[in-house]
Amino acid sequence: MLAEIKGLNEECGIFGVWGHQDAAQLTYYGLHALQHRGQEGTGIVVSDGNELKGVKGEGLVTEIFTAERMAEVSGKSAIGHVRYATAGGGGYENVQPLLFHSQTGSLALAHNGNLVNANSLKHQLETQGSIFQTSSDSEVLAHLIKRSGFPNLNDKVKNALSMLKGAYAYLILTETELMVALDPHGLRPLSLGCLGDAYVVASETCAFDVIGAEYIRDIQPGELLIIDDNGLRSEMFSVSSTKAMCMMEYVYFSRPDSNIQGINVHTARKNMGKKLALEAPIDADVVTGVPDSSISAAIGYAEESGIPYEMGLVKNKYVGRTFIQPSQSLREQGVKMKLSAVRGVVEGKRVIMVDDSIVRGTTSKRIVNLLKEAGATEVHVVISSPPIKNPCFYGIDTSSKEELIASDKSVEEIRQLIGADSLTFLSLEGMTASLGQQNGYCLGCFTGDYPTEIYPDTLQYYYQKG
Known part of the structure; x- marks a missing residue:
C-alpha cells in the first residue's frame, strides 16, 4: 500500500x-x-x-x-x-x-x-x-x-x-x-x-x-x-x-513477483527493509507492514533486527484501491474501510510500522491512530524510501509540490503531525544499495534532479496546481 x-x-x-x-x-x-x-x-x-x-x-x-x-x-x-x-x-x-x-x-x-x-x-x-x-x-x-x-x-x-x-x-x-x-x-x-x-x-x-x-x-x-x-x-x-x-517501480508500483532489469521486486524491497533496520535500530516488540507493498520491506526489517514480524494490520480485500477515488474526502473514507489493526497482535506492544512512503501524511496519521486505538503502547514509523519532496513529471501523480508534506517540513515536524513515537526514512544511499548498484535510476521525486528537461508549462502545472 x-x-x-x-x-x-x-x-x-x-x-x-x-x-x-x-x-x-x-x-x-x-x-x-x-x-x-x-x-x-x-x-x-x-x-x-x-x-x-x-x-x-x-x-x-x-x-x-x-x-x-x-x-x-x-x-x-x-x-x-x-x-x-x-x-x-x-x-x-x-x-x-x-x-x-x-x-x-x-x-x-x-x-x-x-x-x-x-x-x-x-x-x-x-x-x-x-x-x-x-x-x-x-x-x-x-x-x-x-x-x-x-x-x-x-x-x-x-x-x-x-x-x-x-x-x-x-x-x-x-x-x-x-x-x-x-x-x-x-x-x-x-x-x-x-x-x-x-x-x-x-x-x-x-x-x-x-x-x-x-x-x-x-x-x-x-x-x-x-x-x-x-x-x-x-x-x-x-x-x-x-x-x-x-525508482518507485521497486519501492511500490510493480508487483513483488515481477523482475525489473533482472532484479526481483520482492527481493529489492526486502533489502530496503534490511538497510532500514541497520540505519534505524529500534527497541520494540513487533514489526508490521502496511499492506500490501510494504510487507516485503517489513519482513526484511524483522529479519535483520531479530524482532518478530506480525500481521498487525489487515486489509479488507473487497475494497478497491481507494487512492484512485476522485476526491480526498472519498480517499479518507476508503482508508477507514480498507484497514484494520489486529488488537491481539499489537495490544500492549511497542510496534514498528513499516511503510513505503509518506506523501501528504494524512493516511499515515490515521494508521498510527488505528494501532494506538488497538492498544499499541508505542508506534515507530519507518519508511523504506527517502522523503518525497518533489513532483514526478513522468506519469505518477504526486500532486502539487505544496501537497507533498516533506517538501517544506522536517522529519521531526512530520513525526509530530502523524503522531508517531519516532519516524525514520531510508537514506538515498541505502535505497539504491538495496538494488545492488548506485546508478541507472530516476530519483527526481527524492532529489529534484530529473533525467530530462522539464518544460515551463509542465513545471507551472505541477508546482502551482492544487
Missing part, C-alpha cells in the same frame, strides 16, 4: 501479443495481472490481419471485458491497456488503446508514461491543422506519425518518437505489425517474452507468469522493436548515455 492509500497514483500498464490465435484472451489475462497499475479504465484492440477492432470502457478488467464483449474481438494480435489518468484527466475518450482509422490503414496505440513536451507539441500540431480527439498526451504520437514525411511506417514512427520528451513505453498495432518502443532513458519497465511461437510484451514480467510465457529480455532504452509474421527486428531511434528507471 502506498503511504496515502494513496497520495501517489500509479502509472499505467500495457500488454501486447503477436502471433497467437487467442490474442484477445491472453491480453485479458495479462491486463488482469497488471490491474494494480491502473483501475480507471481499460481496453483491448485486436487485429485479424485485415482490420483493427477494439473494446474499452471505464472500470476494471473484469467489469469491462465480459464474455459478450470479448466475443466482438478476435485475431492473432492484440494490445491492451489499464489506465490511471495522469495527463489529460479521465473520461471514456481517454481510455486506451487509442484507435485511429485512415485511408492508408488503421493504427492503435497504448502508452505508459507521461510526455513533458506534450503541450508544446500539441500547439505545434494544431497550428498545422491537427484536431485532437482526446485530452491525453498519448495521442500526440499518432499525429506525429501521420504528419511525418517519411515514406514507410518504420521511419515515420522513429522520427515521431525522436520528437517526444519524457517517459514513454508505447505499443503500436497495425494490421500487419506490432511496434514496441521505450524512451531513451528507459524510465518505464517493459519486457519481451514468448509463448510458443507467439511474442508477448508487458509492463511487468508477472503478466508473463499468468499466461505461461517465457521471459526473453527487457526492451532497451531508445529501442524500437518491430514484430510481424517474419519475426523480430530491432532498431534504435535514439541513444542516451543516461539510463533512469523509475
Whole structure:
C-alpha cells in the first residue's frame, strides 16, 4: 500500500501479443495481472490481419471485458491497456488503446508514461491543422506519425518518437505489425517474452507468469522493436548515455513477483527493509507492514533486527484501491474501510510500522491512530524510501509540490503531525544499495534532479496546481 492509500497514483500498464490465435484472451489475462497499475479504465484492440477492432470502457478488467464483449474481438494480435489518468484527466475518450482509422490503414496505440513536451507539441500540431480527439498526451504520437514525411511506417514512427520528451513505453498495432518502443532513458519497465511461437510484451514480467510465457529480455532504452509474421527486428531511434528507471517501480508500483532489469521486486524491497533496520535500530516488540507493498520491506526489517514480524494490520480485500477515488474526502473514507489493526497482535506492544512512503501524511496519521486505538503502547514509523519532496513529471501523480508534506517540513515536524513515537526514512544511499548498484535510476521525486528537461508549462502545472 502506498503511504496515502494513496497520495501517489500509479502509472499505467500495457500488454501486447503477436502471433497467437487467442490474442484477445491472453491480453485479458495479462491486463488482469497488471490491474494494480491502473483501475480507471481499460481496453483491448485486436487485429485479424485485415482490420483493427477494439473494446474499452471505464472500470476494471473484469467489469469491462465480459464474455459478450470479448466475443466482438478476435485475431492473432492484440494490445491492451489499464489506465490511471495522469495527463489529460479521465473520461471514456481517454481510455486506451487509442484507435485511429485512415485511408492508408488503421493504427492503435497504448502508452505508459507521461510526455513533458506534450503541450508544446500539441500547439505545434494544431497550428498545422491537427484536431485532437482526446485530452491525453498519448495521442500526440499518432499525429506525429501521420504528419511525418517519411515514406514507410518504420521511419515515420522513429522520427515521431525522436520528437517526444519524457517517459514513454508505447505499443503500436497495425494490421500487419506490432511496434514496441521505450524512451531513451528507459524510465518505464517493459519486457519481451514468448509463448510458443507467439511474442508477448508487458509492463511487468508477472503478466508473463499468468499466461505461461517465457521471459526473453527487457526492451532497451531508445529501442524500437518491430514484430510481424517474419519475426523480430530491432532498431534504435535514439541513444542516451543516461539510463533512469523509475525508482518507485521497486519501492511500490510493480508487483513483488515481477523482475525489473533482472532484479526481483520482492527481493529489492526486502533489502530496503534490511538497510532500514541497520540505519534505524529500534527497541520494540513487533514489526508490521502496511499492506500490501510494504510487507516485503517489513519482513526484511524483522529479519535483520531479530524482532518478530506480525500481521498487525489487515486489509479488507473487497475494497478497491481507494487512492484512485476522485476526491480526498472519498480517499479518507476508503482508508477507514480498507484497514484494520489486529488488537491481539499489537495490544500492549511497542510496534514498528513499516511503510513505503509518506506523501501528504494524512493516511499515515490515521494508521498510527488505528494501532494506538488497538492498544499499541508505542508506534515507530519507518519508511523504506527517502522523503518525497518533489513532483514526478513522468506519469505518477504526486500532486502539487505544496501537497507533498516533506517538501517544506522536517522529519521531526512530520513525526509530530502523524503522531508517531519516532519516524525514520531510508537514506538515498541505502535505497539504491538495496538494488545492488548506485546508478541507472530516476530519483527526481527524492532529489529534484530529473533525467530530462522539464518544460515551463509542465513545471507551472505541477508546482502551482492544487
